[in-house]
Amino acid sequence: KTMAGFETPYIPGWDCHGLPIEFKVMQDARDEEPAEIRRRCEEFARGWIDTQKASFKRLGVLGDWENPYLTLDPAYESDIIRTFAGMVEKGLVYQSQKPVQWSYGAKTALAEAEVEYQNKKSIAIFVKFEVPNAPNLPDNTSFAIWTTTPWTLPANLGIAVHERLTYVVGLFEKEGMPNQSIIIVRELLEEFQEKTGLTLIEELTEIKGAELEGLDAQHPFIDRKSKVILAPFVTTEAGTGAVHIAPGHGADDYSAGMQNGLAVLSPVDDDGRFSEEVGVDELIGLHVMEDNEANIGVLRILAAKGALLGKENYKHSYPHCWRSKTPIIFRAVEQFFIRIDDLREKALAEIDETTWLPAWGRNRIHGTVEARPDWCISRQRTWGVPLPIFFDKNGEVILDANVVRQIADMVEEEGTNVWFELSDAELAARLDLPEGSTKCRDTLDVWIDSGCSHVAVMDRHPELSRPADLYLEATDQHRGWFQSSLMLSVAVSDKAPYKSVLTHGFVVDKDGGKISKSAAKAKGKPTDAAHFYNKYGADIVRLWVSSVDWQTEVPFGEDLFKQIADPYRRLRNTFRIMLGNLDGFNPGEHSIPFADMPLLDRWILERLDSVISECKAAYENFEFRKVFNSINTFCSNDLSALYVDITKDRMYCDPIDSVRRRATQTAFAEIFLAISKLLAPVLAYTADEAWEHCAFTEGSVHAQDFPVAKHSSREATETVSELLKLRDQIQQKVEEQVQAKAFNKNNEAEVTVPTPENKDIEMLLRDRSFTTEFFIVADLKLGTDFAAKKTEYSMCPRCRRYEPLVTDVCQRCSEVVY
Secondary structure (H helix, E strand, O other): OOOOOOOOOOOOEEOOOOHHHHHHHHHHHOOOOHHHHHHHHHHHHHHHHHHHHHHHHHOOOOOOOOOOEEOOOHHHHHHHHHHHHHHHHOOOEEEEEEEEEEEOOOOEEEOHHHEEEEEEEEEEEEEEEEEOOOOOOOOOEEEEEEEOOHHHHHHOOEEEEOOOOEEEEEEEEEOOEEEEEEEEEHHHHHHHHHHHOOEEEEEEEEEEHHHHOOOEEEOOOOOOEEEEEEOOOOOOOOOOOOEEEOOOOOHHHHHHHHHOOOOOOOOEOOOOEEOHHHOOHHHOOOEOOHHHHHHHHHHHHHHHHOOEEEEEEEEEEEEEEOOOOOEEEEEEEEEEEEOOHHHHHHHHHHHHHOEEEOOHHHHHHHHHHHHOOOEEOEEOOOOOOEOOOEEOOOOOEEOOHHHHHHHHHHHHHHOOHHHHHOOHHHHHHHOOOOOOOEEOOOEEOHHHHHHOHHHHHHOOOOOOOOOEEEEEEEHHHHOOHHHHHHHHHHHHHOOOOEEEEEEEOOEEEOOOOEOOHHHHHHOOOOOOHHHHHHHHOHHHHHHHHHHOOOOOOEEEOHHHHHHHHHHHHHHHHHHHHHHHHOOOOOHHHHOOOHHHOOHHHHHHHHHHHHHHHHHHHHHHOOOHHHHHHHHHHHHHHHHHHHHHHHHHHHHHHOOOOOHHHHHHHHHHHHHHHHHHHHHOOOOHHHHHHHHHHOOOOOOOHHHOOOOOOOOOOOHHHHHHHHHHHHHHHHHHHHHHHHHOOOOOOHHHEEEEEEOOOOHHHHHHHOOHHHHHHHOOOOEEEEEOOOEEEEOOOEEOOOOOOEEOEEOOEEHHHHHHHO
């Protein structure tokens, strides 16, 4: 964009807070106080900034590297807190006990973007819940539920059915068990029998789901009722048509529970173990995930109670913590949230006003925003921006925007460490809060850090505009940075922070597999860019980036770099040829006007104009590989294989100031300048190196504007296109005679071609100086058919062309030499 004439300052920056750094630091600082943990985290983060900065600069990334933004800087942190104050003022922040994605490995709630999915083997079970004294059901009837999380059964408070589904009350038998009356949705009767070994011997009655609402079932091993409720998410895809509801352990369960007045029970502690709240002594302390401790404990109790109807191993995709790699627990804890419903409609409207590249990005983020629950913003961690909230002496939340702004001012002066270093009483006194007030120990979700960049970076840099012209990141950021930025910007300004968003694919190995830094390190493979730019050069890395289709998964590997190196070497050689041919050329003195140039020179400049237009359009549309392909094709086919090959004779043998030679140098000069500029964003170092070696250029190529297509005429292009067809036919006929050993090389050939109907072409073919150069033959005559024979002319020892000799050299060489 800079070379397209725009002022495009780039402020590089680093997201410094978050779990990855704290997780690393905690390996050696587990017993330290929060202030010391934060000191070590900051030291770790700052230690990597210089390393990564050097890598970016080595890769040729232009930016204000002396003044980057850091999310750990007090100015940035204070802007995060001021953004939070704005949301408090609008009533968007609240506290609630509701299920969140909890990482017991990291001991914190997680954002959706911090979750990755892995295949997991679980125990799925069928459990019966007796329904005593139901007036509309046979005596001793039970519901059968199916669950893949047996450990959540102690938190069961309800059973959900679908109001429109038809349920069968059937009498079932199984060897070794008394006959039982069980409620199953009709569509799943057969599957239920296959998986449990129970056999339906009689349909006692059928009943609609709506008629089951309000019944009280008995919890299978806790003295507690389980209320039957209606829920639209109940399906006939798997299970029994009756869904076990634990409002403390799932978003759908919580929502259904709240609508039906159920309590929220979540008897699991921060470490993922059953707490005393579980209510069953033999379950207390069992881990709900590790080694299936809790599942096995629950199964043992169910079997003893006669409530276990069947079990099976079940493989499914399950969420895991991206950092600790442990399975996620959906667990209800007191957390702080942002009300997404208050922002959703405006956010969706702003999505529609934004340009998405590729276009499917719009549907992806639209779908995630449309379905997004309220945003859990509190984290039970130390390394981050503190959640600027207090509680009064009774434990009630103090949510006051003015207090939050005072905290922001304090942080801008002293940094966020002041929050952790001062006591509750000291902070309360400085903020004029009631005696007994205590600060929140949580930190803010790091997605708020990055999501505030539109405020903390753009608003603090007057040279930057808001909204930003472009946000770009990988495809996972539709639920990460793209979305957090959108939500926070809509919350504070009712506008999206960007005009357009570009999404690129993930880098994968040559077989399409995921590239894991840890796996690569274990195999002794390189894990950072330094290996590749040290081995191949930064421009090879940049050329690889520009040569791939960023809209899909991006293949990466040593073999690909080796493949890229070959066209790169050809491009370097093209630069060398052009610079060599420009020796002694001064554009101000020697340039030939386009109209006075020979046909071939006008043709190559018309072709150059096409390349300029193609490349500028490709850059504008982020189609970087089209830039590389267009220039590579032009340099390989038009320039090197044709133009350079044809004009080398005039460059070496014509008089130094001949019009033909100066015209070729004029063309080379235009081509050199244009290709250098067009390649500069891709081959940053090579283009600048070539620019520095040119006698008539100054400064850096990166300070130039892109070239402009100058020549609207395509007359030369059309003429040369016809001549090239003829050239192919001539070469075919000449090659036949070479194979027949009539002569050795094409420049020994005298060829005859049919007289063309086009009079302009005929006139060119009657010009021997043109035909011998363009077709690289000794002579060309017009006739009725194609023919080729050895010329009777002698070879000039200077130019090595077959010409009528004057003394010992040809006429042209005689004029030059004598």
